[in-house]
Amino acid sequence: MNEKRILLIVTGGIAAYKSLELVRLLKRQGLSVRAVMTQSATEFVTPLSMSVMTEDQVYGHMFDLKEEREIGHIQLSRQADLVVICPATANILAKMAAGISDDLATTILLATDKPVLAVPAMNVRMWNHPATQRNLAQLRADGVHIMDPDEGAMACGEFGPGRLPEPPAIAEQICAMLGHDFDAMLTSGRSPTTVPSGVPLARPLSGQRILVTAGPTHEAIDPVRYIANRSSGRQGFAIAAAAAALGADVTLIAGPVHLATPPGVARIDVETAIDMQAAVEKALPVDAAIMVAAVADWRAAQAPEQKIKKDGGNIPALNLTENPDILASLATHTHRPRLLIGFAAETEKILEHAQAKLAKKGCDWIVANDVSGDVMGGAKNAFHIVTKDGVDSWPESAKDVIARKLMEKVADALAKG
């Protein structure tokens, strides 16, 4: 059975009691949950209650010989498809941002190569504190998914953002990240007849094949040197993750980046523009292609098999030749996707250049972004969606948030035919 596995890390806040309800809901959705509790979490919820809910032992001690012998701390995250921290206190977020590992939970978080979702809950002042906001920005840049807290009355008597979202909303987010069908009826416990009509279809890209390219390409100068660019791949990976979460069948062709594969995404790693073009060809046909990769425009005309030696005062000339334009070649391909989207990273005259690119490349949309700041490698982005009908400008948001918005727009466009 291909049961998706969640490693739930519970930290010590008043909202910890809601983690029991979350486990119940996740299990009803057919997911398996194993729990790790920090020392302070056990002040709010007993390990016994959690163990009854997970139907498993609860892990908590780094140096517990029995636990470590039965399942080592590295194994705990290896065996999971997704690591969820719920509730995530300001303290654990700060430790994660700093890379501290002083107990089992933080050691797992530093060692894991699995996607991580943090669901913060804390007092509004702690949430708004510049230190917490700085840590959140760092964690987003590190690729951690952060679920926004709810706003409202808090256990401490104050009002504002910082409340843990309700467990059904967290369960839905977890299912989306795992590409697991979320059944709202199982969560609400209501019979089919009482479910309100007009509940949005959670997986509007179901049945659609979507190709995403991401990251830079590396073009060899010789066996040890290469031409590269500053693309981190984060925006493309966020788009692939959002497409999978909305139900698409996603192929992600990634240049050399250090990012975890989003759940439910088929990833193909490539190095050069020529490799990327071959991988794109192989992935066809698809319904939509979103070409986010920062493909190198040029490669070295000759890349000798041996390292170029430093030879006295002779500085070697670097002769360049043009790379294939993968986006433009898809536009005229016999298997042209129904929706073809290019990206345009610009440092000036953004809309003007994007409009010219739309015509030149023959694609349907150009997503233009201003990379004159720290967008490349950063956690946030702002999009201008340029189509033949005009420009839709979206304000700056976290890369995963803007990715979700883009994929919802793609779903609408594909549904209209």
Ligand code: C5P
């Ligand atoms: O021409 P420019 O690099 O500005 O265009 C950017 C868009 O074209 C991106 O969508 C990028 O993935 C795509 N591109 C490509 N092949 C290239 C260069 C860019 O597919 N050789």
